[in-house]
Amino acid sequence: MSFPWANHYEPKNPLMKWVDQRLPLPRLVYNAVGAGYPVPRNLNYFWNFGVLSGAALGIQIITGIILAMHYAANGAVAFDSVEHIMRDVNSGWMLRYAHATGASFFFIVVYLHIFRGLYYGSYKAPREMVWLLGLVIFLLMMATGFMGYVLPWGQMSFWGAKVITGLFGAIPVVGTPIQTWLLGGFAPDNAALNRFFSLHYLLPFVIAGVIILHIWALHIPGSSNPTGIDVKGPQDTIPFHPYYTAKDGFGLGVFLILYCLVLFFAPNALGHPDNYIAANPLSTPAHIVPEWYFWPFYAILRAFTVDFILPAKLWGVIAMFGAILLLFFLPWLDKSPVRSGNYRPAFKKFFWLLVVDVLILGYCGGSPAAEPYVMISQLAAAYYFAHFLIILPIVSRMERPLPLPNSITEAVLEGKSGATLSTSTQG
Amino acid sequence: MVRPIAFLAGLGLVFVLLFSLVTGAIAYISEPPKPTVEHEFHLHPKAVHFASDGPFGKFDRQQLQRGFQVYKEVCSACHSLHQVAFRDFKDLGFTDAEVKAIAKGWATEVPSINPETGEPATRKGTPADKIPAPYANEVAARAANNNALPPDLSLMTKARHDGGAYVYSLLTGYTDQAGFKNEKGEEILKAFPDAKTPASLHFNPYFANLNIAMPPPLAADGQVTYADGTVATKDQMAKDVAAFLVWTAEPKLENRHRTGVAVVLFLLIATVLAYLSYRNIWAGIKH
Numbered sequence: 001m002s003f004p005w006a007n008h009y010e011p012k013n014p015l016m017k018w019v020d021q022r023l024p025l026p027r028l029v030y031n032a033v034g035a036g037y038p039v040p041r042n043l044n045y046f047w048n049f050g051v052l053s054g055a056a057l058g059i060q061i062i063t064g065i066i067l068a069m070h071y072a073a074n075g076a077v078a079f080d081s082v083e084h085i086m087r088d089v090n091s092g093w094m095l096r097y098a099h100a101t102g103a104s105f106f107f108i109v110v111y112l113h114i115f116r117g118l119y120y121g122s123y124k125a126p127r128e129m130v131w132l133l134g135l136v137i138f139l140l141m142m143a144t145g146f147m148g149y150v151l152p153w154g155q156m157s158f159w160g161a162k163v164i165t166g167l168f169g170a171i172p173v174v175g176t177p178i179q180t181w182l183l184g185g186f187a188p189d190n191a192a193l194n195r196f197f198s199l200h201y202l203l204p205f206v207i208a209g210v211i212i213l214h215i216w217a218l219h220i221p222g223s224s225n226p227t228g229i230d231v232k233g234p235q236d237t238i239p240f241h242p243y244y245t246a247k248d249g250f251g252l253g254v255f256l257i258l259y260c261l262v263l264f265f266a267p268n269a270l271g272h273p274d275n276y277i278a279a280n281p282l283s284t285p286a287h288i289v290p291e292w293y294f295w296p297f298y299a300i301l302r303a304f305t306v307d308f309i310l311p312a313k314l315w316g317v318i319a320m321f322g323a324i325l326l327l328f329f330l331p332w333l334d335k336s337p338v339r340s341g342n343y344r345p346a347f348k349k350f351f352w353l354l355v356v357d358v359l360i361l362g363y364c365g366g367s368p369a370a371e372p373y374v375m376i377s378q379l380a381a382a383y384y385f386a387h388f389l390i391i392l393p394i395v396s397r398m399e400r401p402l403p404l405p406n407s408i409t410e411a412v413l414e415g416k417s418g419a420t421l422s423t424s425t426q427g
Numbered sequence: 428m429v430r431p432i433a434f435l436a437g438l439g440l441v442f443v444l445l446f447s448l449v450t451g452a453i454a455y456i457s458e459p460p461k462p463t464v465e466h467e468f469h470l471h472p473k474a475v476h477f478a479s480d481g482p483f484g485k486f487d488r489q490q491l492q493r494g495f496q497v498y499k500e501v502c503s504a505c506h507s508l509h510q511v512a513f514r515d516f517k518d519l520g521f522t523d524a525e526v527k528a529i530a531k532g533w534a535t536e537v538p539s540i541n542p543e544t545g546e547p548a549t550r551k552g553t554p555a556d557k558i559p560a561p562y563a564n565e566v567a568a569r570a571a572n573n574n575a576l577p578p579d580l581s582l583m584t585k586a587r588h589d590g591g592a593y594v595y596s597l598l599t600g601y602t603d604q605a606g607f608k609n610e611k612g613e614e615i616l617k618a619f620p621d622a623k624t625p626a627s628l629h630f631n632p633y634f635a636n637l638n639i640a641m642p643p644p645l646a647a648d649g650q651v652t653y654a655d656g657t658v659a660t661k662d663q664m665a666k667d668v669a670a671f672l673v674w675t676a677e678p679k680l681e682n683r684h685r686t687g688v689a690v691v692l693f694l695l696i697a698t699v700l701a702y703l704s705y706r707n708i709w710a711g712i713k714h
Contacts, residue, residue, distance in 0.1 A: 041713075
C-alpha cells in the first residue's frame with residue numbers, strides 16, 4: 001500500500017521494461033526504498049537508525065561469512081584458529097575486528113532505534129506490528145550476539161556460556177534436563193560450541209527475513225514522524241529517493257567514521273581481556289560479565305538476591321526475560337492517543353528518567369556483583385518495571401497533552417517540526 | 428485486561444526488588460563488608476609509554492629486538508610463546524638468514540619422530556615452526572615450578588588490562604612486603620597480619636592477588652648484554668620485553684594503524700561529499 005499520490009514506476013530503459021514485465025523486482029525496490037515511497041518531510045536524524053541497523057547487519061554477514069572460511073568450531077582448536085585469523089590470514093585481523101566491533105555498533109544503532117520508537121510513540125496504532133517484529137529482531141540479535149561471543153572459546157566465552165545456559169537450570173523440575181539438552185552435555189564443550197556456531201551462522205539470515213516483514217509492515221501505514229500526527233496530503237510527504245537516501249547516505253558516513261575509529265584504534269576497548277585467555281573449565285574468572293550490550297539485563301538478573309516464595313535465581317531469570325517480553329505489550333500499556341513525546345510533558349520526563357535508569361542498570365551490570373552496585377541495580381530495576389507496567393498506563397490516562405499542530409506541513413512552516421528531541425515542547 | 432495484569436505484575440516485581448534491597452541494606456549496615464587486602468594494597472600499572480601507543484604508533488624495532496633477546500635469554504626458560512612462529516621474527520627486522528639461525532639455535536628443539544623407527548624424537552627448529560614450548564606439557568611445567576603453571580606469553584598484553592604497562596609494572600614491581608605502604612600510609616602487615624606472603628610465593632603489589640609464584644625474573648642490571656650497546660638496566664629490560672610482548676600479542680598493529688588512518692581520511696572526505704549532496708538535494712524543501 002502507499003499513498004495515492006505516490007510516484008508510479010515507469011521504466012524508460014527497454015531492458016528494465018522487459019524485466020519489469022516478467023519479474024517486477026525493480027518495481028518492488030522502487031516502491032519500497034525508492035521514489036515510489038512517500039515519507040513525511042519532517043523526519044529528523046533519529047530516523048536514520050533503521051537504515052544504519054540494516055547496514056550493520058550487512059557488515060556482520062559479509063565479514064562473518066569470510067571469517068567462517070577460516071574459523072574451526074572445535075574446542076581443541078577454536079581459540080588458536082581465531083589467532084590464526086589474526087596473524088596469518090590476509091587482512092584477517094581487520095575482518096575479525098570489523099566483526100567484533102560491528103556487533104557492538106549493531107547494538108548501539110538498534111538501541112537508538114528502539115529509544116527513538118519509545119520517545120515518538122512509534123509502537124502505537126497503526127504500527128503495532130512494526131514494533132512487535134522489531135522486538136523479534138532484537139531477541140534474535142541477542143541470541144546471535146551471545147552465541148557469537150562463545151565462538152572464540154576464550155575464558156569469557158566459556159564461562160558466559162556456562163552462566164547463561166545455567167539460567168535455564170533455574171526452571172523448577174525440568175531446568176537441569178533442559179540445560180543439558182541445550183548444551184549437549186553437562187558443561188559447555190564441543191557439542192555446545194558446534195551447535196552455537198551452526199545457529200550463529202543461521203540466525204542472521206532469519207533476522208534478514210524478519211527485517212523484510214518489519215519493513216513490509218511499516219509500509220502499510222507509512223513512516224511515523226516527529227510530530228506523531230498522520231500524513232494528511234501530498235504536501236506532507238516527499239519521495240524516499242532522493243531525499244532520504246541522501247540523508248541516510250550522510251548518516252551512514254558519520255556511522256562508518258565512528259565505527260572505523262573504534263575498529264582501527266581501539267578494537268579491544270569494548271571486549272574483555274579475559275577472552276584472550278583460552279577457555280579453561282578448571283579456572284573461573286574473578287568477574288564473569290557478558291558483552292556490554294547485555295549489561296542492563298544482567299543487572300536485572302542479579303538484582304534479585306532474596307528467596308521470596310520462589311528462589312532468588314528464578315526471580316532473576318523471570319525478571320530478565322520479563323524485562324524484554326513486557327515490551328511486546330507496550331502498545332496496549334500506553335493508550336495515550338498522542339504519539340510523539342514532544343507533546344506529552346509528563347511522559348517526556350519519565351522517558352528521560354528511563355534512559356538514565358537503563359544507563360545506570362548497564363553500569364551496574366558491568367560492575368562486580370558487590371555493594372553498592374547490587375543495591376543500586378535493585379532500585380534501578382524496580383524503576384524499570386514500574387515505568388512500563390505502572391507509570392506509563394497511569395500517565396497515558398492522566399496526562400493532558402499539549403495542542404497538536406493541524407498538519408505536518410503546518411508544523412514545518414512554523415518551524416516546530418520536532419526536528420530535535422526536546423526543544424519543541426511548546427507545541 | 429492487559430493493564431490490570433501488568434499493574435499487578437509490576438507491583439509484584441517492585442515489591443520483591445524492594446524487599447531484596449531492604450534485606451541487603453540491613454545486612455550491609457549490620458555487617459559492613461570488610462575491606463580486602465587486594466582492594467587496599469593492589470596497585471594499578473605504572474604509566475609507561477611505548478612507541479606503538481596512539482593512533483599513529485609504530486613499533487621501535489631496535490627495542491623489539493632487545494625485548495626478544497630478554498625473552499629468549501630469560502623468559503623462554505619457563506614461558507612458551509606458542510602463537511608466534513620463527514618466521515614472524517622477520518617483522519622485527521631480522522634477515523632470512525638470521526631467522527633461520529635463531530630457529531636452528533633455539534634452546535628447546537621441536538617435537539618430532541625418528542624417521543626410521545617412528546619413536547618420539549626432537550629436531551632443530553625451522554622458520555616455519557612455532558616457537559617450541561619449554562615444557563612437554565602442563566604436568567611437566569607444574570612439576571618444574573612448584574606446582575605453578577607459567578602462562579603462555581603470546582597474548583599476555585591483550586589478556587590483561589593496560590597490557591604493556593602491566594607487564595612492565597609486574598617485572599619492576601617486586602618489593603619487600605615488610606614495610607610496604609599504600610597511598611593512605613597504612614602498612615600492609617599491620618593492617619592485614621594474615622596477609623603475609625607464603626614462603627613459596629613472592630610479594631608483588633601489581634599482581635591481582637599480591638602474591639605471585641614467579642621469582643623476580645630480572646634480578647640484576649646487566650643480566651643480558653644488548654648487541655646495540657643499550658645499557659641493560661632492570662627498568663630497560665622490563666620495558667623492552669613488555670614492548671616485545673605488545674608485538675607478539677598484536678603483530679599486525681602497524682598495519683591496523685596505517686589502514687585506519689587511510690580509511691578514516693577517505694570516510695571523512697566521502698561524508699563531507701555526502702553532506703553537501705544532501706544539502707543540495709534538500710535545498711528547495713523546508714523541513
